[in-house]
Amino acid sequence: MSAPQSDAAAAEHRRGLLAGWGAYGIWGLFPLYFTALEPSGAWEILAHRIVWTLVLCAAILLLRRELLGLLSLLRSRPRLALGVAIAAYVIAINWGFYVYAVSTGRTHEAALGYFLNPIVTVGMGVLILRERLRPLQWAAVAIGAAAFGYLAVSSGQIPWLSIILAFSFATYGLTKKRLGASLPALQSLSAETIALIPLATGILLWLTANGEGTFTAGAPWHPMLLVLSGVATAVPLLLFAAAARRIPLVTIGLIQFITPVAQLLVGVFLLHEVVPSTRWVGFAIVWVALVVLSADSLAAARRSRRSRRAPQPSA
Known part of the structure; x- marks a missing residue:
């Protein structure tokens, strides 16, 4: 690789x-x-996220003259449309329970769910995709299962909120992989919010009919914050798509832990949530599993790079 190419690759990285x-x-x-x-x-926030995300995405697609093309593509490919719809409702479950966790003072439980997510994803790969795991991956799954068992026994109940968040996000990724819902980030988010509009509309109509809507409360700041939920939803997804095009998957897998770490810190230090000591032990066990999983990913990436650099035998 020449120096200019190397500099360009480093800048992209x-x-x-x-x-x-x-x-x-x-x-x-x-x-x-x-x-x-x-x-x-939680329900109202979910509905507004869907509505204003679609408004933002549709406006961008209209400016780029891509909206009609997306709608035509979904009509002509029923399997793709089905994959988008299933993925949309699975991620809506994740969004809804995540907002519920925050609004009920259980942000630390949401963080635990997202710490568990990589382990659940690996487990789904074995059970559903019949993937073969390396020894360290098996060890990580076993440690994660031990953490789940410890949390259930020590607290006297299954940590259902963390489990729902972990499984819904893992299922979202699996659905997109299995059903071929592979679109560029903006088109994918647009299609998923189109599928969710009936749900969002129903929620908002129900809230309005029962006098429980809060859109006009605390004007102008509260309505503005609800409208901005579309930007808050779309921007990180587009940033993630930009990252995925430029850096290796193993790097993405490692930096994804920024999210649950930040959630946990926000919950404990800024929202002043109390985390029981048994829950901290559960976190520690999960972190051991994640260290093992990360070590395996790094080792696999190094082996892959060595195999690509090794000279190929001549014919």
């Missing part, structure tokens, strides 16, 4: 890292944003 840090950093600070949306409840 730096841009990818900055985009990745930006995406995961924004997601990690979401608890502060959702707390600022009080008195809106």
